[in-house]
Amino acid sequence: MPAGRALDICLKLQTAILEHRLAPGVKLSEDEVGEIYGASRTVVRAALQALAHSGLVTIEKNRGAFVAKPTIREAHEVFQARALIEPAVARLAAESITEDDLSRLHKHLEAEHDALHASDMGRALALSGSFHTEIAEIADHRVFSSMVRSLISRSSLIIALYWKRSDTACESHSHHALLDALKNRDCSAAEEIQKSHIIDLHSGLDLKEKQSFKSSLAEALA
Amino acid sequence: MPAGRALDICLKLQTAILEHRLAPGVKLSEDEVGEIYGASRTVVRAALQALAHSGLVTIEKNRGAFVAKPTIREAHEVFQARALIEPAVARLAAESITEDDLSRLHKHLEAEHDALHASDMGRALALSGSFHTEIAEIADHRVFSSMVRSLISRSSLIIALYWKRSDTACESHSHHALLDALKNRDCSAAEEIQKSHIIDLHSGLDLKEKQSFKSSLAEALA
DNA sequence: TAATCACTAATCGTATACAATATATGTTTG
DNA sequence: CAAACATATATTGTATACGATTAGTGATTA
The missing domain is CATH 1.10.10.10 (Winged helix-like DNA-binding domain superfamily/Winged helix DNA-binding domain)
Known part of the structure; x- marks a missing residue:
């Protein structure tokens, strides 16, 4: 901007x-x-x-x-917001998606796959995020689009801090499932898949409160 | 910020x-x-x-x-986003509202009333908007809060450009109804009231496409 | 006469210089 | 010896100055 x-x-x-x-x-x-x-x-x-x-x-x-170093609270808030907004956006995308969009998404998933197999985790993660922003672009809704962009960006930081699963969340089946739903123009399926995908991501975070660094350090030296 | x-x-x-x-x-x-x-x-x-x-x-x-001079399209998008987000926020607010919050909202509505009777339309409109942001503050959700703040601000511009009702949308019954629902901690009612309130606001706009200024001027001179 | 061009004025984009504030180190003092 | 203080350094906050772009105005020419 x-x-x-x-x-x-x-x-x-x-x-x-x-x-x-x-x-x-x-x-x-x-x-x-x-x-x-x-x-x-x-x-x-x-x-x-x-x-x-x-x-x-x-x-x-x-x-x-x-x-930025998002707090645990902010992490919850971001994924709550995503769980509300992105399913609605996925529905919109399903309503207006073109063949062109579909092939672009397909190529996107391939690139994601390639980055994974090249062990370029950074790039893989960034692509995994930008898949979501591409959905928003397809929905062709500037307001939702900018919201999603911002939420995805912050999610990347949240994942850097709090991700707990070993499977690095990548090569997720959900993206492929969503692509299928979009292919079939199945609005409800797209919405539903996106919703559970986000809830799944949220549950992949380790958001338990831990004692602050300071106190744990003091404890370690005691 | x-x-x-x-x-x-x-x-x-x-x-x-x-x-x-x-x-x-x-x-x-x-x-x-x-x-x-x-x-x-x-x-x-x-x-x-x-x-x-x-x-x-x-x-x-x-x-x-x-x-800024929001386009008709942006106006639609902003109110679509509000229709999705604000009802959810109203529900959150109903879940966690305190007596203190309630009295503050009450005073807010009084101030709105006063401004109206003083014919200070600018201030009345601003207060009418900030009622919505106060709800978001009460929900105590920073992410939704900042989204709502931004949407309300833009709504003010949209209203300046496209409002068509003569009753200036003020002294709206909806705010009082919402306050009642919050008083009773009735989450579903709060959500529902907010949703229809926003749809009502949206319908109060004149968002028909008009010929651009340029062409209508050329036509006037012909 | 109408259109184009050159020039002037005003405004924005950017760099740099100076002032204010925070951090770190070293000194002093109880 | 510990704690508080003072000083030095580094980094940000702000102002100002200069260069670049645009818009408007008036002269020139076909």
């Missing part, structure tokens, strides 16, 4: 975060980022503020920008 | 827009805004970009910032 140059930096930082190459909590110094991309602090600041607005980055006054 | 000083400007511009003192399409020059609030362009830019992100302002490259 920002201007040309800031958008580039925005996108590069975003994909770096979405591919889990930038861990939650990492500091994003303005000077450092600026030097890396050959830009001035002015444009870097715009990019960081944009990312802050989409929830990928938190900015603390007089302290700087950091890759 | 931005820093301290930019946030002030943000809020002031926002309430000005929400009270319909700034019409859709009005230009927001950086120099001008900066001079009004005694701030530098740097901070004004940050404020404008934040508003752009929340959809109240559009920024055109090398042309500047303008109060």
Whole structure:
């Protein structure tokens, strides 16, 4: 959404975060980022503020920008929101999907498969997320689309922090099942599949409250 | 969401827009805004970009910032999204509302009433909108809260452009009905009331496609 | 006369410089 | 020796200055 140059930096930082190459909590110094991309602090600041607005980055006054570190509570909230919105979006997509869209989704799943077999987990995860945003694009609903984009981005951070399953959630059968439903223009099936897919993802997180790092450290040294 | 000083400007511009003192399409020059609030362009830019992100302002490259002018399509989308999200939020609110919240909502409705009788339509409309955001706050769900805030803001612009009913939608019975449902902790009633309220608002808009200004002007001169 | 071109004014995009604030280190003092 | 303080460094917040783009105006020409 920002201007040309800031958008580039925005996108590069975003994909770096979405591919889990930038861990939650990492500091994003303005000077450092600026030097890396050959830009001035002015444009870097715009990019960081944009990312802050989409929830990928938190900015603390007089302290700087950091890759966001969603709390357990926020994790619940994000997946609650996804469970409400994405099924509705999947239904809309099923109503208006074209052959072109279908083949694009098919190729997308192949790319996801390839990344998995190349053991490029970062890319696989990012693709797994962007599958959901593609559904939203197909639904052709800008408002829902931007909501889903934001939720998916934050989900990536949540997964980086709280994912517990070993099967890395990838190569999920759900995406294929959803694609089938869309092929058949079966609105209700698409909605239902997406809903249980999201609930399944939510249940794949380890969201039990743990003692904070500080106290556990103090305990460890006692 | 931005820093301290930019946030002030943000809020002031926002309430000005929400009270319909700034019409859709009005230009927001950086120099001008900066001079009004005694701030530098740097901070004004940050404020404008934040508003752009929340959809109240559009920024055109090398042309500047303008109060957003939602299209008919966006109007439909915003109210579709509200019809999905706000009923769910109302249900959440009914589940966790406190006596304190109830009295605050009561006072809110009184203020709305007062503004109406003082013929302060701008303020009345803004209050009518913030009633919805208060519900979201009560639901105590940050993710839904920020979504609702953004949707309500844009709704204000949509109403400025497309509202057709003469009764100005104010003093709506629905808000009182919702408050009653919340008083009784009746989740299903709250959800249902909110849903029909939003559908009602949507139907109060005049969203028929009209010929563009240009062609109608050309026709007028022919 | 109508259209095109050049020029001027105004506004935005970006870089840089300075001021304010936080963090870390080293010193002092009870 | 511990704790509080003071100083130094580094990073962000803000202002200002310069370059680039656009819009508007008036002159020129077919």
